[in-house]
Amino acid sequence: MPFSPQVHDNPRPVNFSQTRVAVVGGGPAGLMAAIQSAGSGAGTLLLEKMPRCGLKLRLTGKGRCNLTNTAGIEDFLAHFGEQGPFLRNAFHRFFNDDLRKLLEDLRVQTVVERGGRVFPVDDSASSIADALIRHATQSGAVIACNIRVKRIRAVPDSGFFLDMEKPDGRLYSCRAEAVILATGGLSYPGTGSSGDGYGFAGSLGHSIVPLKPALVPLVTEGKRARRLQGLSLKNVKMTLRVGNRERTWLGEMLFTHFGLSGPIVLSASRYAVEGLDSGKTVTLSFDLKPALDDRKLDARILRELSGHGRQQWKNLLKKLIPLRLVPLCCEETHIDETKPCHQVTAEDRKALRHWLKHFSFQIVGHRGWDEAIVTSGGVRLSEVTPNTLESKTSAGLYVAGELLDLQADTGGYNLQAAFSTGWLAGRAAAEKTSGKTVDL
Ligand SMILES: Cc1cc2nc3c(=O)[nH]c(=O)nc-3n(C[C@H](O)[C@H](O)[C@H](O)COP(=O)(O)OP(=O)(O)OC[C@H]3O[C@@H](n4cnc5c(N)ncnc54)[C@H](O)[C@@H]3O)c2cc1C
Known part of the structure; x- marks a missing residue:
């Protein structure tokens, strides 16, 4: 029997007679899913609750969009921790080069920067969002913005019924053979990602791994970090201690009015948040001279001291650390900043070496959802088939992007995961509903 889903606008029905696949959410995962589903020949309806698609995508990379990374698959997977292997299938089918090629075909050139990070040449995240929206429409997908999906019901042998609402309160409903959930996580809720998908997935039989803010700035005890607000330190080695467990990162960090942020702090934050939630003591310690061991560091200090006997200690310190760190360093090492260099003792040098190698902060909290870059937790991976992203609890339901x-x-890495899972879910849903084989 031919399938003829409808979107109803009471009292006037709107007929999307070709719709087979409904994609819920117009972020990177949903847009890519709609492109692939429609491009594989399935009538596709993308439902987005905000006035336009990709609001969060437009903010990414400080508006420049770090869309992927040039790392190889194994390296890439390692950045997802224990969950990485789940993505292997999706990455084998659509990976970083495929994404860059697709964008080039859409006339968005990309460029590789430090650490293999890939950005659009024009530094505009909106170029990417706009290109994907255009491509989705050209591929035949119908994009309906300002429509919030409120409820999804699975009806045996009839697919799914979606209840929807417009901002003015008008209600709609729609039937679809397959549904792709791409509603994102909970971070930056102002962009539309307010966690609706967890409720949909839960009502369709999924369990949700507890949700926590991740890639989130950390709050430190006391006012030391505040004094350094705005200062960033590059090439430092950072050690996170949670209880007895230690993990290290190398790179750049930033002091803020509440504590610590910057790339390596954000990367460490998921372990810090877990530790805080389980009541463990969490500290971050910075080695400001990671390339020098104790002996070499002492030799370096002695070199600076020699020949500068009348100079004040603080002037020597300026050669070793950023100027803004000098007063704090003097206070914490208990060395008078005006002390002449010829009076500096072996004890003083030892205190300085220890401070430079163990500049530590106790972590007492983290910032909230409106500052977290991503969500940790989500639809449990063991309930989703990795090579199609179809739900194991509800046939015809697919899950893509940060909702996982x-x-x-x-x-x-996060955007590539959204694009790759969207790609795979879109193709798999199209294949399922057509009964034909689509090239996965
Ligand atoms: C400030 C910031 C910067 C970032 N920068 C980067 C970066 O440079 N590189 C990187 O890899 N990652 C970055 N990320 C992470 C990245 O943006 C996300 O991982 C990615 O957007 C997830 O894509 P998604 O499609 O799964 O979800 P989202 O982008 O969150 O999209 C979900 C969409 O679903 C819609 N929706 C939700 N509920 C409903 C509903 N009930 N009905 C209809 N529509 C609904 C939402 O309005 C939204 O448009 C950044 C995140 C933030 C917050």
Whole structure:
């Protein structure tokens, strides 16, 4: 029997007679899913609750969009921690080069920067969002913005019924053979990602791994960080201690009015948040001279001291650390900043070496959802088939993007995961509803 889903606008029905696949959410995962589903020949309706698609995508990479990374698959997967292997299928089918090629075909050139991070040449995240929206429409997808999906019901042998609402309160309903959930996580709720998908997935039989802010700035005890607000330190080695467990990162961090942020702090934050939630003591310690061991560091200090006997200690310190760190360093090492260099003792040098190698902060909290870059937790991966992204609890339901229990470090990994899972879910849903084989 031919399938003829409808979107009803009471009292006037709007007929999307070709719709077979409904995609809920117009972020990177949903847009890519709609492109692939429609491009594979399935009538596709994309439903987005905000006035336009890709609001969060337009903010990514400080408006420049770090869309992917040039790392190889194994390296890429490692950035997702224990959940990484789930993505292997999706990445084998659509990966970083495929994404860049697709964007080039859409006339969005990309460029590789430090650490393999890929950005659009014009530094505009909106170019990417707009190109994907255009491509989705050209592929035949119908995009309906300002429509919030409120409820999804699975009806045996009839697919799914979706209840929807317009901002003015008008209600709609729609039937679809397959539904792709791409509603994102909970971070930056102002962009539309307010967690609706967890409720849909839960009502269709899924369990949700507890949700926590990830890639989120951390709050430190006391006012030390505040004094350094705005200062960033590059090439530092950072050690996170949660209880007895230690993990290290190398890179750049930033002091803020509440504590610590910057790439390596954000990457460490998911472990810090877990530790805080389980009541463990969490500290971050910075080695400001990671390339020098204790002996070499002492030799370097002695070199600076020699020949500068009348100079004040603080002037020597300026050669070793950023100027803004000098007063704090003097206070915490208990060395008078005006002390002449010829009076500096072996004890003083030892205190300085220890401070430079163990500049530590106790972590007492984290910032909220409106500052978290991604969501940790989500639809449990063991309930989703990795090579199609179809739900194991509700046939014809697919899950893509940040809604899944996946989160990675900064560097373009999260967006690639959204694009790759959207790609795979779109193709698989089209194949399922057509009964034909689509090239997965
Ligand atoms: C400030 C910031 C910067 C970032 N920068 C980067 C970066 O440079 N590189 C990187 O890899 N990652 C970055 N990320 C992470 C990345 O943006 C996300 O991982 C990615 O957007 C997830 O894509 P998604 O499609 O799964 O979800 P989203 O982008 O969250 O899209 C979900 C969509 O679903 C819609 N929706 C939700 N509920 C409903 C409903 N009930 N009905 C209809 N529509 C609904 C929402 O309005 C939204 O448009 C950044 C995140 C933030 C917040």
